[in-house]
Amino acid sequence: MKEEDHQGRGCVDIFIRSMSPRSIFLWVGSEINGSIDMDTLQSHGTLLELMHSLRIYQIAVGFCLALFVIGSFAFALYQKYLENKLVFGEETNEAMNFYGQTFGIAYGILIGLTAIACWDNFNAVEDIISQETAAIGTFHRLSWGIKNHSTDGLRETNLRYLDSIVEDDWPASAHGQRCDGGLLFLEEVRTNLYKIVPSNSAEQMIYGKMLDSFSDMIKFRQLRVNSAMDLGVPDYFWVVILAGGALTIVLMLFVQLESLMIRYFMLGVYSIMLGLMYFLIAVIDDPFRGEAHVSPSPYIHLKAELKEGL
Secondary structure: OHHHHHHHHHHHHHHHHHHOHHHHHHHHHHHOOOOOOHHHHHHHOOHHHHHOOOOHHHHHHHHHHHHHHHHHHHHHHHHHHOOOOOOOOHHHHHHHHHHHHHHHHHHHHHHHHHHHHHHHHHHHHHHHHHHHHHHHHHHHHHHHHOOOHHHHHHHHHHHHHHHHHHHHHHHHHHOOOOOOOOHHHHHHHHHHHHHOOOOOHHHHHHHHHHHHHHHHHHHHHHHHHHHHHHOOOOHHHHHHHHHHHHHHHHHHHOOOOOOHHHHHHHHHHHHHHHHHHHHHHHHHOOOOOOOOOOOOHHHHHHHHHHHOOO
16 A cells, blocks of 8 residues: 555656656757757756746746737637637626636735745845855954964965855856865865964954854855755746646636627736746746846955955
């Protein structure tokens, strides 16, 4: 029995992954091999990674156009096959409007909460970056208070560590890879730090604060690295979001109005609005990817300040 349950859960997981945007895009890419550069497809690997390589306006237009085409196609099918077969009375039409509004409100709450969660993650990453740069800057400036030959090498390595964050960590984060480039420099900083021997009580106090700042450097670096690897809307959420959007479009087809043009206009506007919401979630889904990614400029500005002795 347990084996059957395990196999059942495995089938569900396979279905969810197959319905995720990543898997859908890989399938579409294989079907239209002639119109997509497969080298680009393989280098990006998933839908979201390929999407993040585009400009923001291209992503927005793509989502809105795709949803508008889907809505128009669904409307045309409804007009051709179902319009004349379904006759709604006033009571039925009111019931359809009620259920449509209820479902729309529930779906709107889901979309809104997802967008808010993505924005909160984006702001949280920016906060981690500001705290990490503050810890690195404090650590570097405190080292000037100790007269020791090890502090000279420590400051030089600390500047190289900042370079590594910008030149190695950021590109790795943009591709969802682990940021291991700066670990060697961080280990060298640690080695030089542990070689320092304070010569008086004042230096002893400064050295203690340097140890605290170095601990903060490690902590916020780990938070940043984990954020680059783990943040993002799960595939399960994308399945619910996409399926819910399709259902809301279907429900709008059954709204009965005297003017066919107004019905088509309302469906078009709703489809475009749905595309904009998908665009917003997808763009800020991963703070380290795409044109709207968090900037490494705080590290660049900090290095410039430290080199000038500020």
